Amino acid sequence: MAIRLKVFRFDPEKDEEPYYKVYAVNAGPTDRLLDCLNRIRWEQDSTLAFRMSCGHGVCGSDGMRIDGICGLPCQRLVGSLGPEALIEPLPVFRVIKDLIVDLTPFFERYRSIKPYLISASPPPDDERRQSPDEVRLLESAVRCILCACCTASCPVNQNPETADYVGPAALVRAFRYLFDSRDQGFVERVPVLDRKQGAWGCQTLWKCTEVCPKQIPVTKSIGQIKRRIHEAKKGT
Amino acid sequence: MILDHDAVIVGSGLAGLRAAVEATETAGVAVVSKVLPTRSHSGAAQGGITAALGNEEEDRWEWHLFDTVKGGDYLGDQDAIEIMVRDAPRAIFELEHMGVPFSRNPDGRIAQRNFGGHTRQYGKAPVRRACHAADHTGRVVLDTLYDQAMRQNVKFYAEYYVLSLVFDEGRCTGVVTYNLATGELDLLRAKAVILATGGCGKIYRTTSNGFATTGEALSLVYREGIPLEDMEFVQFHPTGLFPLGILVSEAARGEGGILRNDAGEPFMERYAPAIKDLAARDVVSRAILTEIRAGRGIGGKAYVHLDLTHLGERKITEKLWEITSFARIYLGIDAVSQPIPVAPTCHYLMGGIPTDTDGRVLADEKGRVVPGLFAAGECACVSVHGANRLGCNSLLDLLVFGRRAGRVMKEDVQGIEVPASRPDPVEAVKERLAALMGHDGVERSHLIRQDMQAIMTDHGSVFRTEESLKQGIDAILALKERFSRVAVTNKGKSFNYDLMETIELGHQLDLCEVILVSARNRKESRGAHFREDFPERDDRNYLRHTLIFDAPGGPRIEYKPVAITRFQPQVRAY
Known part of the structure; x- marks a missing residue:
């Protein structure tokens, strides 16, 4: 069978404006959409640019917009698409070429939440103890692969007026550390989180949760950060 | 442009990051990678990291040593293996202290599970030795080490592709890189270079490896007249998701999964009566292919079944979330109630760039060191894996020898002047x-x-x-x-x-x-x-x-x- 892919193209070296180009690709229903994109690149048009690495939803390289919804083409099978699919780069970020966007601001914001264990007490000679329940609390958040699909899908990030919102991916990582029983970094992270560009930027619109390729309850996790901040303020 | 650093590390997987975190305290370190941070294929490691912690049952490093020697069919260098297995508990605790979200047992200690070839009392029975974070151990360790590297302001050249190694009077003094975003060439000049670029599984049609695992560091070294060691030893992981070859972790069998042929027979009992499905990978891969050759693949086809259906939903969703998601996404199979089709998939290169136990690259059979050049991880051959690597020993290798390379390299660069390369x-x-x-x-x-x-x-x-x-x-x-x-x-x-x-x-x-x-x-x-x-x-x-x-x-x-x-x-x- 053949599928038609209508692909966003933009090469800053020669294009003034982006345009769409349609490619017909032979593919079976269990082929990955990523396989189709590779076939285009290898067999039809070697100039097409997109990122990929692991090919099975673990590395987070190939986030893009598929029929208007952010996702990973390595996780989408041709059989789940219609006869023609629309392939575009992730919104929110600047397009560098074709489906490749500049993720520098994404990683900068990620970094701003201090994504590492903060602990004042020196570690023991062996491991710190943590109960299975304490680990279970982090179980979904640590599945995050930093694909940026959530942040790209967030209407708050998409709105130019509120685009300085740190975004759901950074907040998921903040959740992962704040709710880690070994972490003591709440106070250090509050200045980044307790503001409208931080956790309060979230308007509970659920887009992040809908698109997450790893089924992380993103919105709920952000809600728990908000509650933690609220309770800390009430307590003081 | 010419960019100067004390050290350049090529590859941002676990070996490269561990070396970077080690060296950056006293040396200016730059990490070069053809992919963005956290996209390296170490992240696809699932099952765990071995260490004789004894958190679940008695275990000893001597047993771990024996298993690794036997797993490698006696080709591994036992002095190097001893360094690795004795250092393993420290390497695990260090990761825990950095914040890796390990799964825990009821005592709150790091949980350990069975893995192929890891036994107690020199082969008597399986031992729970694999420390893990569910079935995404590689990814969470990669994230944690990247976070540590960022915290320490390690410089990253992401999406830079290394085109050549630079030598001055025999010493490796940097790399020439191609900036993927701009097409520009740069000289990253350094007092030492660590190669940590992983394996080369993509030369095979079916592999668990990602698109970037093309092995060029090995070939760059080889073209410089430096040998490669034990390259005939390529591991085929027994359980690649059929037909894609995506890794289905041995953790599935470590947690109790069973391989079955077309008749439903748990055939590993015939090939490895003592530890059955938990035999070394080469043994299990040959067994699966022997079954398939004998017409006992499922429906006569080129795969067998990995059966998890007796494990129960809770264990599967908690301990094997990732691999069950692969079965669901790519095959529409619910591993809780249906067996998973699997076949061997190219997974790991035991051979590589010969190094000593501190990551120094060796130029010949007499052990002559190549000044300024180090290698660690899958691209290196220490050799701790011999003719066949045991599961969960690779992350251990990366962590132990990545750190050792970083540690020696940061001493090595003290007092060295980088010569201006001539000709350019x-x-x-x-x-x-x-x-x-x-x-x-x-x-x-x-x-x-x-x-x-x-x-x-x-x-x-x-x-x-x-x-x-x-x-x-x-x-x-x-x-x-x-x-x-x-x-x-x-x-x-x-x-x-x-x-x-x-x-x-x-x-x-x-x-x-x-x-x-x-x-x-x-x-x-x-x-x-x-x-x-x-x-x-x-x-x-x-x-x-x-x-x-x-x-x-x-x-x-x-x-x-x-x-x-x-x-x-x-x-x-x-």
């Missing part, structure tokens, strides 16, 4: 690149790559013979000839993957030849290298490491002895 190494690379881009041959890299993958799959996989290896070598040489007429049709500067993949292909073809020639030369069966025409291990002639050198008339082979300290070779049965 960028110019030479620029000319080569211009020649490749200006070439308008009729061959296309994707077609040559397809043929290469078919040849390696047919001639260099699990079962090998003289005749087949010879045919494979001839076919690869013919492909190399075709490659000389390859054209890069994309002439652009920004994200020109056509160009990058063409350069990768040249490296891959070199490695194919190296693997097949090494395999043809080893006329015995040991670990992952199985010769149907020489089915027995031959310690008298081949209990030694292969070193293969690039020479004008074709590859030249030398040998070096195996370090045997505690365990003399015995019959290897599971």
